[in-house]
Amino acid sequence: MLHWIPQSASHAHILVSVFPLVGLIFLLGFYVTSLITKNEGLQRSCLTLFFLLGLVAIPTYLSGDGALDAAMRDPKFSQDLMDDHFGWGLAGLSVLAATALVALIELLRSSRAGRLSENALHLVLGLGLITLLLMAVTGELGWETHHHELDLPTDRTTQIWSHVHIILNHFPTVGFVFTLVLYVTGLITNNTVMKRAGLVAFVICAILGVPTFVTGNASMWAVTERPVQGITKAVINAHRDFAIYTLFGLAFALRFPGAVGGAVLFILALALSTLLDPAVGVLHGAQSLLYIVIAVLIWRRQAWGYGAGVTVAALWNGANLFATGFIAGGLESLWVLLRTGHLSRPALLLVLIGAFGHFLMIAGCLVGFLGTRSEARSWGKFFLGAVLVFLVLAAISPLRHHPIALPLDIPVSRDVVH
Numbered sequence: 001m002l003h004w005i006p007q008s009a010s011h012a013h014i015l016v017s018v019f020p021l022v023g024l025i026f027l028l029g030f031y032v033t034s035l036i037t038k039n040e041g042l043q044r045s046c047l048t049l050f051f052l053l054g055l056v057a058i059p060t061y062l063s064g065d066g067a068l069d070a071a072m073r074d075p076k077f078s079q080d081l082m083d084d085h086f087g088w089g090l091a092g093l094s095v096l097a098a099t100a101l102v103a104l105i106e107l108l109r110s111s112r113a114g115r116l117s118e119n120a121l122h123l124v125l126g127l128g129l130i131t132l133l134l135m136a137v138t139g140e141l142g143w144e145t146h147h148h149e150l151d152l153p154t155d156r157t158t159q160i161w162s163h164v165h166i167i168l169n170h171f172p173t174v175g176f177v178f179t180l181v182l183y184v185t186g187l188i189t190n191n192t193v194m195k196r197a198g199l200v201a202f203v204i205c206a207i208l209g210v211p212t213f214v215t216g217n218a219s220m221w222a223v224t225e226r227p228v229q230g231i232t233k234a235v236i237n238a239h240r241d242f243a244i245y246t247l248f249g250l251a252f253a254l255r256f257p258g259a260v261g262g263a264v265l266f267i268l269a270l271a272l273s274t275l276l277d278p279a280v281g282v283l284h285g286a287q288s289l290l291y292i293v294i295a296v297l298i299w300r301r302q303a304w305g306y307g308a309g310v311t312v313a314a315l316w317n318g319a320n321l322f323a324t325g326f327i328a329g330g331l332e333s334l335w336v337l338l339r340t341g342h343l344s345r346p347a348l349l350l351v352l353i354g355a356f357g358h359f360l361m362i363a364g365c366l367v368g369f370l371g372t373r374s375e376a377r378s379w380g381k382f383f384l385g386a387v388l389v390f391l392v393l394a395a396i397s398p399l400r401h402h403p404i405a406l407p408l409d410i411p412v413s414r415d416v417v418h
Contacts, residue, residue, distance in 0.1 A: 013063035017142065019056050020096055021135040022174040027053065028128050030182055030197055035121060039193040043116055045185050047103040049178070050124060054100020057093040064089060085141040092134030099127040165215040172209045179205060207261075210359045213243055259309055259364030263295040265357030266316075269350045276347050283399040290392055297385075298365065303378040306369035307385030312393065313358035313365075326351045 027049050034042035068086055106120040183198030185191070216239075270284040294312065297305025320326040326348070333348040343349070369382060 012059065013067045016056060016060050016063060017139070018170045018174050020053060020060055020093065020131070021139045022170040023053060023056075023178050024096075024128065024132050024135065025171075026175040026178040026201060028125075028132060029201070030178070031125065031128065033193070033197050035125065037193050039191065040116060041189055041191040042182075042186075042194045042197065043121065044107065044110075045182055045194065047107050047124065049181070050103035050128065051100045051107070054097050054103070057096050057100070061090070061093050081141060085138060088134060088138040088141060092131055092138050095127055095131045095134060099124060099131055102127060162215075165212065168208065168212040168215060172205045172212055175201065175208070176205045206363075207360070210356060210363070214356075214359070216243055259298045259306075259361050259368055260295045262313070262357040262360030262362075262364060263291045263298070263309070265360070266354045267291050269354040269357065273347050273350045276350075283396065286396045286399060290389070290396075294389070298368065301368070301372065302385075303369060303372075303381035304385035304388070306365045307382035308389035309361045309365040310369075311386040312389050313361040315390070315393065317355055317358045317362075320351060320355065327355050330355070 027046060030042065031046040031050075033039075034046055064086070068082060102120065103124050106117060106124070109120075110116045179198055179201035182194055183202070186194030186198055267288050270288050274281045274284050290312070294305050294308045298309055299305075317327070321328070329345075330348040330351040333343070333345050334352065337343045337349075
């Protein structure tokens, strides 16, 4: 397990190197927003963060240089890969330092002139985009260098999920740090654009938390399928538990948008699957009406809607995770698509969209309901909404009967969850 106090140069490099890449992505998002809205307060805040990010390039380089010396003495590291990582990293950090220098000069110049220069602002944007491209290549090479669990042999769970999880997990963390800094700045300065941009970024972090958690669970199978020295199930379980706590913490940023957005995603998946198989049109039409009613109730902050939303989402995801194998089949289909470029069962990918929407609904509904004032919170209505939606699902279940097999039906032999 990594700790916040670095134990070596390699450890320190892993901790700080994510900021010049993932942090830059969020910072560029805020910066582009400031240019579009012409909000000088947000522009100055972003320029300050560009300068601070440039300072982070110093420990990133020093720790990376120390880690390189250690790696050169280890035969398991590829010399060519290390050279490529160092070269791309040096180029990226150099451009980042130039970006920081231009941002600092413009901040000092504008403090005397009284206004920011459009040319300087555009130059910072251009340098930032070049830095992002260089750091993306550097990051990919670095992850392949440090994360040797990607090379572990597996029989049932592909290591692509470990790879995706390594990339995704930095966004809800580093992105949250940058968002929190700018949001607090917006509160202090009473900058409406900065506060609204912060709220949007909080929602983005919360949404990214869902695929991060899902790919993390898939990675757990990949790294524990065979006993590996140094990787224990106890540590992985602790990592998972804290991820759950973080996921529900991020869900506070979702609340109503997350729950309603999850319902909309599922309705979209229903509509697209109807195009693939018109035979499910009646069933999916009835389900869409149900989700529209639930979304309206959630938007109106009704306890009935929260209870119905949690129940319908938990039932659907639970059934397709543990009974039908649809979600497992969808993950398998996605992996085949990424590996071969061939998509034989497109309906299975729609299952993943539906599952993602339902995870959003569960988190958003629970946080929305628990976050209401005590006098407005009604557990009786919450559970009654759960019972009612269960009865509605039972009533429309006969509509699932079709003369031909649905494209979502997966033979047991293809179910990767046993």
